Amino acid sequence: MDWKGRVSPKTISRLSLYRRLLTDYAANEHAERIYSHGLARLAGVSAAQVRRDIMSVGYSGTPNTGYEIRALVDHISAHIDAPEGQQVALVGVGNLGRAILSYFSGGRRAQLKVVAGFDTAPEKTGRVLLGCRCYPMDQLAEVARRERITIGIIAVPASVAQETADRLVGAGVVGLLNFAPVPIKVPLNVFVENVDITIKLETVAFFALRSR
Amino acid sequence: MDWKGRVSPKTISRLSLYRRLLTDYAANEHAERIYSHGLARLAGVSAAQVRRDIMSVGYSGTPNTGYEIRALVDHISAHIDAPEGQQVALVGVGNLGRAILSYFSGGRRAQLKVVAGFDTAPEKTGRVLLGCRCYPMDQLAEVARRERITIGIIAVPASVAQETADRLVGAGVVGLLNFAPVPIKVPLNVFVENVDITIKLETVAFFALRSR
DNA sequence: CCCTGTGAAACAGTTCACAGCG
DNA sequence: CGCTGTGAACTGTTTCACAGGG
Missing domain, CATH: 3.40.50.720 (NAD(P)-binding Rossmann-like Domain)
Structure with a gap:
């Protein structure tokens, strides 16, 4: 697996948080997409912080449309979970x-x-x-x-x-x-x-x- | 006691840890003094870190002799506790x-x-x-x-x-x-x-x- | 437009390294 | 000497600010 550079514990913790918030959000609000500032509000961090963190898992959103929640969650999981549990x-x-x-x-x-x-x-x-x-x-x-x-x-x-x-x-x-x-x-x-x-x-x- | 220049949460957390470690150490080892590197070993941080943190509570040790545990604990308490609890x-x-x-x-x-x-x-x-x-x-x-x-x-x-x-x-x-x-x-x-x-x-x- | 992605700046925290002293 | 205190350097993290795009 090629992952770019070291990822800090703080980033990993936030990614773990994002994943849980996104899963809940998608289920409760029946939303499929979210903006960096939307996720930022949920997580209590800045929008720039969210974008940086998402960069580190190698996922890209689209301008004006934001992030596709399902895909983002999958990217986060692929990066922080062990494949075999x-x-x-x-x-x-x-x-x-x-x-x-x-x-x-x-x-x-x-x-x-x-x-x-x-x-x-x-x-x-x-x-x-x-x-x-x-x-x-x-x-x-x-x-x-x-x-x-x-x-x-x-x-x-x-x-x-x-x-x-x-x-x-x-x-x-x-x-x-x-x-x-x-x-x-x-x-x-x-x-x-x-x-x-x-x-x-x-x-x-x-x-x-x-x-x- | 107007040392209240910004102290970071991390420093406060370490000071709280030092206080507890020092209290136990003084009681168990019957020691009255400790060096920065001694406290560093107990706390699992660097000696330079310990000296910086201690600076921030306005206490000074003496070269070659280290810190007087009781006095250090008192300074930490004065700095982080509310006077009235x-x-x-x-x-x-x-x-x-x-x-x-x-x-x-x-x-x-x-x-x-x-x-x-x-x-x-x-x-x-x-x-x-x-x-x-x-x-x-x-x-x-x-x-x-x-x-x-x-x-x-x-x-x-x-x-x-x-x-x-x-x-x-x-x-x-x-x-x-x-x-x-x-x-x-x-x-x-x-x-x-x-x-x-x-x-x-x-x-x-x-x-x-x-x-x- | 209003988003994202990102280089660059700003900031925070830690360590280095050495002067100074008992 | 071996220690502390601390300016300076360094490392890591966050924010800024703006180019680029659907």
Whole structure:
């Protein structure tokens, strides 16, 4: 696949957002086309930003007519999805883990499937929760290999987050989404995204204070 | 303390992280001082970055000796906390809402307190959950005013996220942390941070695929 | 016209590199 | 020396502004 130059995480995130907004928009408004400024309004970004992002997936609209939604969505998908799909493991099936599962059990995207949950608490394992089978921690390596899992979601307490990351990486995972409030260290060939909710809230609080 | 030249959200987020890391580090390692490269290693950023960030709170370390942890933490707190604290409302007491509550019920920071939860489901209201009293939605305005709530956390389904945001803003909230997978629109004097978990996961999946 | 595509400018954030000091 | 503080350089991202087209 030839894709021109590097695409930044920010662009990828926006493309993912555009795809979802466009899918909803096409379904709800029965529209087939959209302008850059229309999509911009939906996404809360500038029209120029939308055009740049769309450039990066190699799709072209037509002047005065805008973008063909279906075609645009297909181009975005071709650029950001793995052709064969990707399997995801969720470690930590507490409140947060279950909340995450419910986001994905809707079955919107078959692209990314949470195929296994793991937890140390015996009462949470051996069950199927929101369509996701849950296993005890010590089966992680085995299940990860069997299910071809490449992505891990860390939803465990901070005290065991690094250890969890290490085990996931050891089991062949190359992408991690970490919700534990501690930065985790991984080899450079593994991509990590830290989502630290308390930091987010403190940041909101800071700017809220100054926006009055 | 008129250092309030523009500080970026990214810097604020890192400062919040530094503060937590330093607090833990001082407690666990019984250390009183730290070098920029030491803090950098803990936070997973560069030493130059740490020094820049610390500059922005107006604290100075000493050459060869590094930073005095206690003093540094105090400077960070003085810079990012509201002197009188801030009250937070959580709307949506489902799995995600409860997960968020458990992050803050630890009582680490008395600075930011989730003082009220709101939900439409009657069985979730009228109770105290993880130290947070839960009310029915129609008491939002009243409670928000009484408790001097300035920050709102949106943990409701996408379909009612915008409506929820509007009600919070109407009740005087000036900062929003939105977990619903839809961008919300607010007046410019309100600060919003969108945390879209499905987008995060798709972004991780994209880069995992390409990480050599 | 009113769109899109895009070079160029502007802006933001990060790192470099070194002076200065204990 | 080995550290911090910081101007300057650099890198990445967003916006501007306008050519080109149906």
